[in-house]
Amino acid sequence: MRMSRYLVTIGLEIHCQVKTASKMFCSCAVEYGAEPNTRVCPVCLGLPGALPALNREAIRLSILAGLMFGCRIPEVTTWDRKNYFYPDMPKNYQLSQLHAPVCQGGEVGLDRLHFPNDFQKQAPEGKVVRLDHIHLEEDVGKSTHYENNSLIDFNRAGTPLMEIVTEPDMESAEEAVALLNALRQNLIYGGVSDADMEKGQLRCDVNISLRPPGQKELGAKIELKNLNSISAVRRAIHHEIERQSAELDAGIPQVQSTRRWDDDAGETTLLRTKEDAHDYRYLPDPDLPAVETAELLAAARRDVPELPHHKRQRFTDAYGITPYDAGVLAADRALADWFEQAASAAPAGAKKTANWVINELLARLNADSLHAEQCPVSPQRFAALVDLVSSGGVSQNQGKEILDAMFAGDAASPEAIAAARGFEQVSDSSSIEPFVDQVLAEFPDKVEEWKQGNAKVGNWLTGQVMRHSKGKANPRVVSEMLRSRAGLE
Amino acid sequence: MDLSTASLFSLRDLIRRKEIHPREVVTALAERIAARDSGTRAFLQADTERALAEVENFDPETPLAGLPIAIKDNINVLGHPCSCGSRFLAGKYTAPYDATAAVRLRRAGATFFGRLNMDEFAMGSSTENSALQATTNPWDPTRVPGGSSGGSAAAVADGTALAALGSDTGGSIRQPASFCGVVGMKPTYGRVSRYGLVAYASSLDQIGPLSRTVDDAALLLEIMAGHDPHDSTSAREPVDSLVPGSVEDLKGITFGIPREMDREAVAPSVLKVFDEACDHLRSLGAELCDVDLPASTHAVAAYYVIAPAEASTNLARFDGVRYGLRCESPADTLDLHTRSREGGFGPEVKRRILLGTFVLSSGFYDAYYQTALKVRSLLRREYATAFSRADFILTPTAPEPAFPLGDRTSDPVSMYLSDLFTIPANLAGLPSISVPAGFTVDERPLPVGIQITGRAFAEASLLRAAKAYESTTPWHQQFPYKED
Ligand SMILES: [Zn+2]
Numbered sequence: 019m020r021m022s023r024y025l026v027t028i029g030l031e032i033h034c035q036v037k038t039a040s041k042m043f044c045s046c047a048v049e050y051g052a053e054p055n056t057r058v059c060p061v062c063l064g065l066p067g068a069l070p071a072l073n074r075e076a077i078r079l080s081i082l083a084g085l086m087f088g089c090r091i092p093e094v095t096t097w098d099r100k101n102y103f104y105p106d107m108p109k110n111y112q113l114s115q116l117h118a119p120v121c122q123g124g125e126v127g128l129d130r131l132h133f134p135n136d137f138q139k140q141a142p143e144g145k146v147v148r149l150d151h152i153h154l155e156e157d158v159g160k161s162t163h164y165e166n167n168s169l170i171d172f173n174r175a176g177t178p179l180m181e182i183v184t185e186p187d188m189e190s191a192e193e194a195v196a197l198l199n200a201l202r203q204n205l206i207y208g209g210v211s212d213a214d215m216e217k218g219q220l221r222c223d224v225n226i227s228l229r230p231p232g233q234k235e236l237g238a239k240i241e242l243k244n245l246n247s248i249s250a251v252r253r254a255i256h257h258e259i260e261r262q263s264a265e266l267d268a269g270i271p272q273v274q275s276t277r278r279w280d281d282d283a284g285e286t287t288l289l290r291t292k293e294d295a296h297d298y299r300y301l302p303d304p305d306l307p308a309v310e311t312a313e314l315l316a317a318a319r320r321d322v323p324e325l326p327h328h329k330r331q332r333f334t335d336a337y338g339i340t341p342y343d344a345g346v347l348a349a350d351r352a353l354a355d356w357f358e359q360a361a362s363a364a365p366a367g368a369k370k371t372a373n374w375v376i377n378e379l380l381a382r383l384n385a386d387s388l389h390a391e392q393c394p395v396s397p398q399r400f401a402a403l404v405d406l407v408s409s410g411g412v413s414q415n416q417g418k419e420i421l422d423a424m425f426a427g428d429a430a431s432p433e434a435i436a437a438a439r440g441f442e443q444v445s446d447s448s449s450i451e452p453f454v455d456q457v458l459a460e461f462p463d464k465v466e467e468w469k470q471g472n473a474k475v476g477n478w479l480t481g482q483v484m485r486h487s488k489g490k491a492n493p494r495v496v497s498e499m500l501r502s503r504a505g506l507e
Numbered sequence: 508m509d510l511s512t513a514s515l516f517s518l519r520d521l522i523r524r525k526e527i528h529p530r531e532v533v534t535a536l537a538e539r540i541a542a543r544d545s546g547t548r549a550f551l552q553a554d555t556e557r558a559l560a561e562v563e564n565f566d567p568e569t570p571l572a573g574l575p576i577a578i579k580d581n582i583n584v585l586g587h588p589c590s591c592g593s594r595f596l597a598g599k600y601t602a603p604y605d606a607t608a609a610v611r612l613r614r615a616g617a618t619f620f621g622r623l624n625m626d627e628f629a630m631g632s633s634t635e636n637s638a639l640q641a642t643t644n645p646w647d648p649t650r651v652p653g654g655s656s657g658g659s660a661a662a663v664a665d666g667t668a669l670a671a672l673g674s675d676t677g678g679s680i681r682q683p684a685s686f687c688g689v690v691g692m693k694p695t696y697g698r699v700s701r702y703g704l705v706a707y708a709s710s711l712d713q714i715g716p717l718s719r720t721v722d723d724a725a726l727l728l729e730i731m732a733g734h735d736p737h738d739s740t741s742a743r744e745p746v747d748s749l750v751p752g753s754v755e756d757l758k759g760i761t762f763g764i765p766r767e768m769d770r771e772a773v774a775p776s777v778l779k780v781f782d783e784a785c786d787h788l789r790s791l792g793a794e795l796c797d798v799d800l801p802a803s804t805h806a807v808a809a810y811y812v813i814a815p816a817e818a819s820t821n822l823a824r825f826d827g828v829r830y831g832l833r834c835e836s837p838a839d840t841l842d843l844h845t846r847s848r849e850g851g852f853g854p855e856v857k858r859r860i861l862l863g864t865f866v867l868s869s870g871f872y873d874a875y876y877q878t879a880l881k882v883r884s885l886l887r888r889e890y891a892t893a894f895s896r897a898d899f900i901l902t903p904t905a906p907e908p909a910f911p912l913g914d915r916t917s918d919p920v921s922m923y924l925s926d927l928f929t930i931p932a933n934l935a936g937l938p939s940i941s942v943p944a945g946f947t948v949d950e951r952p953l954p955v956g957i958q959i960t961g962r963a964f965a966e967a968s969l970l971r972a973a974k975a976y977e978s979t980t981p982w983h984q985q986f987p988y989k990e991d
Contacts, residue, residue: 060603060604063829064824064829065603065604065830066583066589066591066596066600066705066706066824066825066830067581067582067583067589067606067701067702067703067704067705067706068604068702068703069701069702069706069737069738069739069740070739071736071737071738071739072739099820101819101820101823101867103823103826103840103841103844105826105828105840105843108824108829109820109823109824110820110823110824110826111820111823170828297868297869299819299820299864299867299868299869299872300867300872301816301817301820301867301876304708304709304710304740304817305706305709305738305739305740306739307739307740
């Protein structure tokens with residue numbers, strides 16, 4: 019990837035579905051994938067005479083998000099009508115918040131782990147993106163077009179959306195990706211949103227402008243729409259930087275405009291320029307009184323979780339694990355909780371537990387596309403397994419086989435599974451001694467080599483003893499016996 | 508007793524004494540509609556069979572004991588048409604749900620009988636803006652019944668409805684009540700749920716009753732009033748018992764008359780009635796004083812910014828996509844919206860949508876909408892001051908009696924001025940009632956009403972004052988037809 023000769027400035031507007039059971043202004047269920055137009059009522063269909071009645075849970079969750087991002091929560095938040103004609107929008111105005119949004123200001127810290135994998139080494143340290151505000155608005159329905167007709171499903175209409183508007187604080191596609199990942203992580207952490215992009219629960223518009231080095235004022239703002247995945251955001255920004263750079267190189271000035279990302283073609287096309295921009299004729303909504311936030315703020319305060327970066331620091335300090343491992347464990351709230359339960363149940367210690375979670379458990383969860391909450395093994399049984407391995411009851415490999423069995427649904431204790439499979443590790447020296455003697459007698463050359471200081475040979479000899487014991491000997495005991503019998507101690 | 512022209516209270520007594528069955532009332536009204544409404548044309552629909560079927564389940568112990576109530580055609584009643592006097596909805600839309608007011612009336616034993624004509628989407632003061640038919644004034648068929656609840660007022664006056672619901676945004680209940688010689692009341696904003704009332708201007712609209720007597724209006728209001736979780740602007744104030752007992756005097760009560768009431772702008776025949784009404788109130792022991800409402804001189808102007816602004820967005824939902832009129836073979840979405848709205852809306856509705864769209868446009872919002880809101884809050888403060896001196900504000904309901912059909916249709920501003928005295932109560936959200944107060948001295952006498960406006964949520968005292976006036980005057984016992 020070529021660095022642009024221009025300074026790149028990026029701001030994001032993220033629409034995120036708020037995790038409420040019912041819609042924002044009626045009691046219809048919020049449900050993905052239901053039969054079309056079965057989760058509708060006079061209110062969310064915008065029938066003549068129907069009126070909105072606020073679902074205060076949407077406000078509480080937005081305030082919770084605001085508290086996680088350090089936003090100011092105004093004492094009063096109000097509703098405005100945003101007027102434009104759109105066939106998916108039942109009232110042809112959208113209830114939104116222009117004048118007094120629910121959260122103001124705030125910031126989001128970007129962590130190395132939030133950056134794309136291939137970019138983490140170059141990721142800037144301690145980058146913070148400021149938020150302008152967070153407001154609530156209602157979602158619209160969904161059109162399906164076929165031949166010359168369109169069908170509209172209003173199940174989604176009236177679903178609460180949070181629009182998170184950042185300051186133009188990002189300078190690369192990767193920072194934009196990191197911001198999205200950080201937002202997602204925090205929103206999921208707080209239970210504010212499931213932020214599932216595939217289900218359309220997280221949508222994002224990108225504002226991007228380029229200017230030559232030395233120029234103070236920002237270049238023309240180009241808005242990119244229809245970005246339906248995090249990878250689309252990254253590719254679209256790269257494409258747009260290239261496109262605008264090439265035009266600027268050729269002396270073509272940029273004008274404020276909106277462009278649509280075509281994911282298949284991998285390019286953006288012009289939708290409209292500033293002259294065609296909507297006049298939304300915002301009007302304070304006469305149907306919804308201003309909402310006093312004090313009570314909801316107090317309720318939200320009680321639910322603010324330990325934030326991912328705080329958890330990460332605590333894991334590093336309390337469990338003596340590396341910041342990277344702590345980051346992996348803290349990345350997901352359910353995984354972090356699971357880990358802490360296992361660590362507290364495992365006398366073997368948190369560090370060993372962390373290794374087993376990261377190296378063994380996560381691999382199995384990912385392979386089965388499971389989330390920590392859905393893990394078929396309880397943290398307590400997992401802790402027992404880690405103990406069994408670290409006390410030498412079974413070997414590492416046997417431990418992994420036992421974990422596989424537990425994942426496959428074997429509900430017996432790790433010890434019982436080990437016993438049933440004949441995995442008891444042999445640790446008493448009298449049983450191991452004959453194998454050790456046999457190997458020492460068989461490979462006198464190797465023993466000599468080892469004595470000369472070739473440490474690798476020691477491992478090889480241990481392996482031979484293990485082979486003779488059919489893997490049942492405790493390798494730690496084997497290695498100790500070999501050393502003493504070879505006179506290395 | 509004539510079953511089609513009696514009061515709700517007198518008929519309820521007969522029903523409870525088992526002297527009549529409400530079915531007979533429905534039948535009597537149906538006959539009367541057949542006999543008279545071909546001339547008055549207040550009804551857009553009157554489904555006798557449906558009402559007769561409904562009335563069979565009546566419960567005599569409910570407040571309305573099965574009595575039929577007619578409804579302005581912008582209030583949703585499940586299974587009934589709801590055209591709002593518009594081509595956009597007429598014949599194409601059946602209400603799929605009940606307005607809260609309808610739910611409460613039904614629970615109180617009402618039988619819904621009749622959908623009443625109105626100015627299209629409640630925009631007008633003569634009912635001539637109905638896209639469906641012209642309603643005439645029962646007192647003089649060459650004149651308008653007022654509007655926008657003209658059908659409601661005309662039906663009650665004509666004896667084709669015992670009582671009716673209307674809606675009042677700038678005088679749409681009170682002005683036609685005055686023109687037709689019946690009682691019409693706009694409650695405090697928030698008193699009656701707006702859920703199910705097709706919105707014209709949401710911050711001003713209120714559902715209210717039109718009836719022959721103050722008691723009947725009080726009864727209907729008492730049934731409909733109270734907080735509704737479906738309407739976030741509905742008030743939590745407790746609802747007192749509203750039906751006044753017998754009230755004979757007004758001792759200790761003060762009526763304030765706005766100094767800004769321009770007597771020059773009031774028709775002499777109306778002034779005469781008003782002055783006589785003032786004398787009568789004094790004779791009942793009331794005191795009259797002057798009050799200052801300077802902002803009321805800007806009320807009509809402010810109203811014609813705020814109401815169209817809200818209407819322009821409220822009516823955006825009529826787009827041809829989901830219900831109502833859809834133009835033939837649209838080329839694209841814009842064409843669908845444009846031609847459906849072009850064909851569905853009448854000229855006054857278009858005028859107000861354009862006006863509202865203009866005043867909300869970027870660059871004009873502060874100059875128009877914000878300024879209008881300032882007038883509105885100023886007016887509220889002035890009313891608060893006025894109510895520290897007076898218990899009620901008294902004016903004529905309208906500056907003139909019913910005007911001839913076609914007289915104002917080409918001059919919208921002269922039509923707008925018909926609501927000069929009614930609009931301030933909507934802007935301030937106050938309860939206000941029009942009661943019959945006399946007649947013009949023309950060859951064909953026309954009824955004239957006075958308007959009494961009270962403090963917010965003081966409906967009970969307002970109704971008592973109106974009752975005191977009514978029970979000591981003969982005007983509510985005058986009918987535009989000969990008793991059978
Ligand atoms: Zn709904």
